[in-house]
Amino acid sequence: MIPQHPELPESLGARIARLRAACGWTQEQLAARLAASRVAVSHFELGLALPSERTVLLLAGLFKLAPHDL
Numbered sequence: 001m002i003p004q005h006p007e008l009p010e011s012l013g014a015r016i017a018r019l020r021a022a023c024g025w026t027q028e029q030l031a032a033r034l035a036a037s038r039v040a041v042s043h044f045e046l047g048l049a050l051p052s053e054r055t056v057l058l059l060a061g062l063f064k065l066a067p068h069d070l
Contacts, residue, residue, distance in 0.1 A: 004006040015070060019063045034058050 011020070020030050027041040034041070034069075035054055043049035051059065062068040 011047055012050070012070060013045045013047040016041075016059065017053075017063075019059075020045075023063070032064075033062055 021028070023030075025033075027045070028038045031038045031041045036055065040049065044051050044055075056067050056070060060070055064070070
């Protein structure tokens with residue numbers, strides 16, 4: 001795991017993981033809501049892949065945020 005530094009902004013992947021956990025969802029549950037695979041969610045959270053614009057819009061809706069707040 002990458003250590004967190006308070007002076008560094010939170011990555012998109014870390015925000016997705018934090019918001020998912022705050023909702024009490026597993027990666028598999030979030031994946032089902034996105035019509036994506038659990039591996040895709042894992043890759044987003046680890047920073048190995050970036051979500052598409054469509055997926056960002058879906059994530060924002062699920063987390064009740066504006067897309068730019070992700």
